[in-house]
Amino acid sequence: MGRPKNSKNKTKSKHGGWSxxxxxxxxxxxxxxxxxxxxxxxxxxxxxxxxxxxxxxxREPGMKKRKVAPRSGLQFKVGPSFDHTTLYRPxxxxxxxxxxxxxxxxxxxxxxxxxxxxWIGYKRNYFTLVGCFELxxxxxxxxxxxxxxxxxxxxxxxxxxxxxxxxxxxxxxxxMTVNLIQHTAKRDRGPQYSPPVYPAISGYLPSHSIIxxxxxxxxxxKIDQYNKLFFLDSSALSKVSEDSVLSTYPEGxxxxxxxxxxxxxxxxxxxxxxxxxxxxxxxxxxxLGLLDDGKYAxxxxxxxxxxxxxxxxxxxxxxxxxxxxxxxxxxQLKMQRMSRTGTAPDxxxxxxxxxxxxxxxxxxxxxxxxxxxxxxKPSKRGRKKKEKLEINSIMNWNPSDFVDDNPRxxxxxxxxxxxxxxxxxxxxxxxDPYDPMFEPFPFQSGFDxxxxxxxxxxxxxxxxxxxxxxxxxxxxTHEDYPDSASKTxxxxxxxNYDDSFLEFQKELSMLQKELKSDLDGxxxxxxxxx
DNA sequence: TCCGACACATATAA
DNA sequence: CTTATATGTGTCGG
Numbered sequence: 220m221g222r223p224k225n226s227k228n229k230t231k232s233k234h235g236g237w238s239x240x241x242x243x244x245x246x247x248x249x250x251x252x253x254x255x256x257x258x259x260x261x262x263x264x265x266x267x268x269x270x271x272x273x274x275x276x277x278r279e280p281g282m283k284k285r286k287v288a289p290r291s292g293l294q295f296k297v298g299p300s301f302d303h304t305t306l307y308r309p310x311x312x313x314x315x316x317x318x319x320x321x322x323x324x325x326x327x328x329x330x331x332x333x334x335x336x337x338w339i340g341y342k343r344n345y346f347t348l349v350g351c352f353e354l355x356x357x358x359x360x361x362x363x364x365x366x367x368x369x370x371x372x373x374x375x376x377x378x379x380x381x382x383x384x385x386x387x388x389x390x391x392x393x394x395m396t397v398n399l400i401q402h403t404a405k406r407d408r409g410p411q412y413s414p415p416v417y418p419a420i421s422g423y424l425p426s427h428s429i430i431x432x433x434x435x436x437x438x439x440x441k442i443d444q445y446n447k448l449f450f451l452d453s454s455a456l457s458k459v460s461e462d463s464v465l466s467t468y469p470e471g472x473x474x475x476x477x478x479x480x481x482x483x484x485x486x487x488x489x490x491x492x493x494x495x496x497x498x499x500x501x502x503x504x505x506x507l508g509l510l511d512d513g514k515y516a517x518x519x520x521x522x523x524x525x526x527x528x529x530x531x532x533x534x535x536x537x538x539x540x541x542x543x544x545x546x547x548x549x550x551q552l553k554m555q556r557m558s559r560t561g562t563a564p565d566x567x568x569x570x571x572x573x574x575x576x577x578x579x580x581x582x583x584x585x586x587x588x589x590x591x592x593x594x595x596k597p598s599k600r601g602r603k604k605k606e607k608l609e610i611n612s613i614m615n616w617n618p619s620d621f622v623d624d625n626p627r628x629x630x631x632x633x634x635x636x637x638x639x640x641x642x643x644x645x646x647x648x649x650x651d652p653y654d655p656m657f658e659p660f661p662f663q664s665g666f667d668x669x670x671x672x673x674x675x676x677x678x679x680x681x682x683x684x685x686x687x688x689x690x691x692x693x694x695x696t697h698e699d700y701p702d703s704a705s706k707t708x709x710x711x712x713x714x715n716y717d718d719s720f721l722e723f724q725k726e727l728s729m730l731q732k733e734l735k736s737d738l739d740g741x742x743x744x745x746x747x748x749x
Numbered sequence: 750t751c752c753g754a755c756a757c758a759t760a761t762a763a
Numbered sequence: 764c765t766t767a768t769a770t771g772t773g774t775c776g777g
Contacts, residue, residue: 287771289758290769294760438762531751531752537773
């Protein structure tokens with residue numbers, strides 16, 4: 220298959236030229252009045268960033284590309300915001316029957332560019348996203364000594380044995396589920412799988428800067444440190460009461476923040492319906508409640524606006540080339556591409572940047588409070604063929620109803636964050652000693668209901684010409700796992716991790732198919748969502 | 750036209 | 764400084 224190993228692409232690589240921090244770093248830093256740190260501009264009001272970048276360049280088609288290098292820190296930038304939280308199922312504290320309201324927070328940290336009023340991503344590129352949830356007016360401690368339940372459509376209590384966070388995507392036009400795949404840092408040389416469902420308790424979203432800093436670290440000590448931001452310290456488990464939800468959580472690590480790195484839209488998404496010009500995708504982070512007999516319910520979620528995901532078509536790349544050849548008749552070009560700015564494939568920036576004015580407020584970090592009285596039904600895109608929830612059990616809060624409730628400082632320094640009192644004692648109490656009691660990888664246990672059978676897990680492509688083919692030392696570093704956090708401390712474990720991982724995935728896949736069919740047959744009203 | 754592979758280039762982590 | 768990595772994207776061939 221493929222072409223002969225040595226067929227040599229003779230790539231006459233004509234990388235127009237890579238953008239580099241100095242290009243606009245200075246201007247960007249202008250905004251560094253607050254918590255500042257170099258990478259600050261990345262999270263600055265979108266249009267400012269774009270304005271800085273676009274105003275001084277890419278006016279002319281013949282200009283330099285100004286693409287951002289693959290490893291550039293500039294690839295990290297805050298993407299589309301997740302504004303409000305939609306509640307599907309009120310949650311009750313079992314001991315008091317008090318209802319607690321969840322907020323789901325999330326932020327895209329890599330992979331999307333703002334273009335006018337649209338967010339654009341590339342199918343071939345990774346995107347990074349983090350999500351977490353909180354229970355209004357409750358600290359994470361509550362998970363250590365309380366149990367929770369919801370009411371099903373028959374009004375019966377259903378105990379929640381575990382909360383979990385997951386990432387899903389769907390097409391905004393037809394409501395179809397869009398598969399997502401996650402790679403390891405090895406990309407083609409490593410396995411691919413569905414984004415995991417993280418058993419989780421409430422947590423706080425790390426700043427964009429932290430997420431950037433936490434990416435691609437290989438130093439084990441450092442990994443352990445950063446993992447404290449994403450997982451509950453195992454030592455805290457000793458404080459778990461027998462009567463708490465935490466006591467019924469699965470073995471393995473429990474997340475406080477669901478971190479999804481190296482995610483891509485499945486390659487099969489570009490199926491373009493003749494009529495539809497552009498399909499848009501929505502990214503959504505859901506808070507799940509795993510119930511007692513294997514069922515689960517989507518308790519709440521938050522999602523992005525419809526996003527544009529450009530496919531591999533050359534029309535979405537090599538813009539410079541196109542500019543050159545069709546410069547004369549560039550009118551038509553204006554139609555087929557939106558002006559783009561910033562990194563990645565650069566369009567000629569044909570349209571102006573005037574409409575950059577509408578600023579989407581970033582609610583991703585702020586904690587919000589909402590009045591229960593202002594509930595209303597969520598607008599539904601497309602029909603709800605798969606609707607399994609009673610309409611009246613769905614409530615939604617509009618972002619405008621949110622009030623900033625004791626916003627937390629956006630700490631960007633790991634030490635500061637770890638020192639921050641945000642996490643209650645029980646949760647973050649001791650952070651020093653690393654407790655290697657965590658399970659190595661598959662901490663997602665058997666809860667990945669998100670796995671779609673159509674996604675075939677691929678084993679790392681063997682062969683690989685890999686010109687260097689360095690069998691070097693340990694190829695089984697933590698990088699082999701999607702979530703760099705998974706392996707963490709010690710263990711380092713085996714070298715055939717890949718194999719065990721794949722084995723696990725296979726089993727999981729089968730198990731999930733069973734569960735899925737069970738649920739379908741069951742017609743369980745509680746298991747919602749596509 | 751779309752996609753899997755492989756290749757190249759280049760900022761980062763260590 | 765050097766080396767190994769990670770990742771956007773150019774390109775070939777089916």
